[in-house]
Amino acid sequence: xxxxxxxxxPPPTIGVVGxxxxxxxxxxxxxxxxxRLRFLAASAGDCTVxxxxxxxxxxxxxxxxLTAFAGTVDVVTFEHEVIDLEAxxxxxxxxxxxxxxxxxxxxxxxxxxxxxxVAAAGLPIPPWRRADTVVDVVEALADWxxxxxxxxxxxxxxxxxxxxxxxxxxxxxxxxxxxxGTPLLVEPRLAFEAEAAVIVARRPGGETVVYxxxxxxxxxxxxxxxxxxxxxxxxxxxxxxxxxxxxxEALDVVGLVAVEFFVVDGxxxxxxxxxxxxxxxxxxxxxxxxxQFENHLRAVADLPLGDPRLRSPAAMVNVIGDGDVDPRDRLxxxxxxxxxxxxxxxxxxxxxxxxxxxxxxxxxDVERAAERAWRVVAALGGQKAGSGx
Amino acid sequence: xxxxxxxxxPPPTIGVVGxxxxxxxxxxxxxxxxxRLRFLAASAGDCTVxxxxxxxxxxxxxxxxLTAFAGTVDVVTFEHEVIDLEAxxxxxxxxxxxxxxxxxxxxxxxxxxxxxxVAAAGLPIPPWRRADTVVDVVEALADWxxxxxxxxxxxxxxxxxxxxxxxxxxxxxxxxxxxxGTPLLVEPRLAFEAEAAVIVARRPGGETVVYxxxxxxxxxxxxxxxxxxxxxxxxxxxxxxxxxxxxxEALDVVGLVAVEFFVVDGxxxxxxxxxxxxxxxxxxxxxxxxxQFENHLRAVADLPLGDPRLRSPAAMVNVIGDGDVDPRDRLxxxxxxxxxxxxxxxxxxxxxxxxxxxxxxxxxDVERAAERAWRVVAALGGQKAGSGx
Numbered sequence: 001x002x003x004x005x006x007x008x009x010p011p012p013t014i015g016v017v018g019x020x021x022x023x024x025x026x027x028x029x030x031x032x033x034x035x036r037l038r039f040l041a042a043s044a045g046d047c048t049v050x051x052x053x054x055x056x057x058x059x060x061x062x063x064x065x066l067t068a069f070a071g072t073v074d075v076v077t078f079e080h081e082v083i084d085l086e087a088x089x090x091x092x093x094x095x096x097x098x099x100x101x102x103x104x105x106x107x108x109x110x111x112x113x114x115x116x117x118v119a120a121a122g123l124p125i126p127p128w129r130r131a132d133t134v135v136d137v138v139e140a141l142a143d144w145x146x147x148x149x150x151x152x153x154x155x156x157x158x159x160x161x162x163x164x165x166x167x168x169x170x171x172x173x174x175x176x177x178x179x180x181g182t183p184l185l186v187e188p189r190l191a192f193e194a195e196a197a198v199i200v201a202r203r204p205g206g207e208t209v210v211y212x213x214x215x216x217x218x219x220x221x222x223x224x225x226x227x228x229x230x231x232x233x234x235x236x237x238x239x240x241x242x243x244x245x246x247x248x249e250a251l252d253v254v255g256l257v258a259v260e261f262f263v264v265d266g267x268x269x270x271x272x273x274x275x276x277x278x279x280x281x282x283x284x285x286x287x288x289x290x291x292q293f294e295n296h297l298r299a300v301a302d303l304p305l306g307d308p309r310l311r312s313p314a315a316m317v318n319v320i321g322d323g324d325v326d327p328r329d330r331l332x333x334x335x336x337x338x339x340x341x342x343x344x345x346x347x348x349x350x351x352x353x354x355x356x357x358x359x360x361x362x363x364x365d366v367e368r369a370a371e372r373a374w375r376v377v378a379a380l381g382g383q384k385a386g387s388g389x
Numbered sequence: 390x391x392x393x394x395x396x397x398x399p400p401p402t403i404g405v406v407g408x409x410x411x412x413x414x415x416x417x418x419x420x421x422x423x424x425r426l427r428f429l430a431a432s433a434g435d436c437t438v439x440x441x442x443x444x445x446x447x448x449x450x451x452x453x454x455l456t457a458f459a460g461t462v463d464v465v466t467f468e469h470e471v472i473d474l475e476a477x478x479x480x481x482x483x484x485x486x487x488x489x490x491x492x493x494x495x496x497x498x499x500x501x502x503x504x505x506x507v508a509a510a511g512l513p514i515p516p517w518r519r520a521d522t523v524v525d526v527v528e529a530l531a532d533w534x535x536x537x538x539x540x541x542x543x544x545x546x547x548x549x550x551x552x553x554x555x556x557x558x559x560x561x562x563x564x565x566x567x568x569x570g571t572p573l574l575v576e577p578r579l580a581f582e583a584e585a586a587v588i589v590a591r592r593p594g595g596e597t598v599v600y601x602x603x604x605x606x607x608x609x610x611x612x613x614x615x616x617x618x619x620x621x622x623x624x625x626x627x628x629x630x631x632x633x634x635x636x637x638e639a640l641d642v643v644g645l646v647a648v649e650f651f652v653v654d655g656x657x658x659x660x661x662x663x664x665x666x667x668x669x670x671x672x673x674x675x676x677x678x679x680x681q682f683e684n685h686l687r688a689v690a691d692l693p694l695g696d697p698r699l700r701s702p703a704a705m706v707n708v709i710g711d712g713d714v715d716p717r718d719r720l721x722x723x724x725x726x727x728x729x730x731x732x733x734x735x736x737x738x739x740x741x742x743x744x745x746x747x748x749x750x751x752x753x754d755v756e757r758a759a760e761r762a763w764r765v766v767a768a769l770g771g772q773k774a775g776s777g778x
Contacts, residue, residue, distance in 0.1 A: 009721070011717065028417055303720060303724050307729040335687065335694075339695050345423035
């Protein structure tokens with residue numbers, strides 16, 4: 001149903017499946033325009049619950065919980081992909097409004113489906129193979145002695161991603177990993193020059209806005225640093241923008257799509273997709289006119305999208321748990337160090353390798369922005385630059 | 390107790406007395422740094438309650454409610470002044486930490502006390518008299534034929550403020566108003582060139598930051614528009630900054646102090662004070678490195694203060710209820726009109742003359758920023774520029 005923006009009508013109540021830090025930042029973004037949210041939280045300890053008054057408790061893998069939750073809201077969206085995909089089809093058949101829809105959720109919940117969807121959209125992807133057995137893995141390693149094995153489902157933030165060198169190591173890892181029961185995606189380890197990402201927001205009618213592409217730094221599959229603008233040159237930025245839009249259209253995404261790229265020989269290939277707010281857009285809370293979180297909500301509520309432009313060059317560095325140091329105890333030291341740094345803590349208990357927050361610095365000099373952000377992260381007790389997960 | 394910012398320690402839980410739009414924006418600001426808030430809400434319908442999970446219900450005029458609330462938090466702060474001042478003294482005597490303290494709350498809760506406190510600090514104030522009887526008012530009107538009568542306590546947003554011309558009108562208004570039982574502040578109606586305001590944040594140890602002074606436009610005592618920078622010239626801005634700091638020190642404010650000024654013949658005099666987040670600082674959510682709301686929380690939690698600088702010239706226009714139009718129903722039209730406008734709605738039901746939200750536009754051209762903000766406010770159904778309350 002096309003929406004006429006000039007007809008007075010209250011915005012819908014938005015149900016968000018998931019209640020982690022993305023939910024928390026969605027809530028923060030909803031307060032300004034006054035959009036009403038409800039969350040489906042897996043646990044009362046989820047970090048959105050501490051800051052938002054209205055949630056159901058239930059698993060996104062439980063069809064009954066999803067169905068009950070959908071019945072309490074006008075439109076359903078998602079802040080993670082670990083959901084019962086079959087339940088989504090039944091919800092749509094029963095008249096629920098899902099944004100994004102099941103077709104987009106399916107394309108991101110399984111890395112093998114993702115590769116197929118991106119290829120079908122005519123976009124470049126890295127070499128890849130599906131492996132259902134240890135023999136498949138060993139065969140792939142014959143061609144690619146340094147490879148990456150990825151669980152097709154359920155991985156996130158570097159979990160479910162395994163770097164292997166040589167047949168023996170691959171065989172050992174694959175033997176363990178197949179016990180998890182999902183097939184693997186096998187890729188050669190690419191000698192990329194850089195990693196980039198772009199975020200596109202898209203409304204039901206097809207209206208889109210595209211954020212400035214960013215350059216990202218990952219360690220063992222976990223995002224550590226994002227800088228905007230990317231500094232990778234106009235040609236690469238333009239590729240990123242047009243591929244981002246192509247993915248949004250191919251998957252008929254409503255909400256956000258984040259596309260992560262490898263840069264090899266000056267050309268992009270699509271590495272990962274997400275159809276939700278993404279770590280590569282967190283800087284926008286402080287650096288963009290309209291954050292990815294607000295534009296996700298606007299898109300999902302079928303409201304006109306906000307200006308995505310950067311207000312300033314910026315760097316974002318994640319606060320990754322280092323031992324049992326709690327960044328909340330280091331807030332005063334971090335604030336004393338840099339009065340302009342924007343500190344975001346997610347209210348999560350400390351755990352090694354866990355994303356506990358992020359720091360954004362806006363600075364006309366983007367390298368200085370990154371240095372400042374890393375210093376504040378160190379003061380908060382997060383893992384230092386260059387340290388692995 | 391002086392705090393060493395380098396000693397790891399969790400930040401305090403902050404209790405906020407009041408749960409209106411200022412509480413709502415304090416909560417929004419607390420999510421980033423992960424500060425824990427509790428609210429004392431007068432009603433479950435207060436607009437903070439819809440977005441925050443943790444409050445007590447009770448009146449700030451009820452000593453027992455205040456005492457019970459203070460017992461659940463580490464430090465108590467305020468988002469309005471309609472409180473039991475005597476209870477505050479007893480709370481401090483019993484060991485509660487109030488920021489700001491009773492001395493500052495007293496100086497802002499009563500306009501007669503406020504004038505005395507500002508004068509004692511050696512700062513210029515407009516001519517004024519205290520009136521306890523209709524005869525006092527009539528005598529004042531003999532000197533000032535166009536005058537303003539203000540209830541010393543309980544007024545806000547233009548309520549409790551009466552413009553009168555001539556003795557007959559003054560007698561009629563005063564006769565009605567004295568039935569409320571508080572004395573009046575009588576002032577001549579000043580032919581001011583402009584109105585200005587400044588906000589200062591101050592930590593327990595005396596560390597302060599000062600926001601850029603702004604120019605404000607009031608209609609019948611209600612703030613309608615704020616522009617930053619003020620455009621009133623360096624000399625006036627410098628006076629505003631130094632008077633703001635003087636007030637913060639004189640009242641030993643911890644938290645924020647907002648000082649409103651009249652500009653007469655190029656000189657400032659202090660018109661009003663508040664020791665909480667203030668309407669003349671709302672633009673800072675979108676226009677400053679660190680908003681007044683975050684710096685209020687930092688000050689109250691004894692955390693290092695954030696950079697208060699403007700990132701861009703900006704204009705803020707209030708959404709004042711116009712009849713029974715609900716701005717929430719007009720969100721799509723307003724967003725369609727200007728993709729860069731920052732729309733803030735407080736989740737309050739529509740009522741004529743009620744502050745329902747505000748719109749901030751950041752624009753290198755501050756006059757254009759104001760025009761854009763007014764257009765968006767009109768699209769939201771707020772009162773138009775020039776219309777009285």
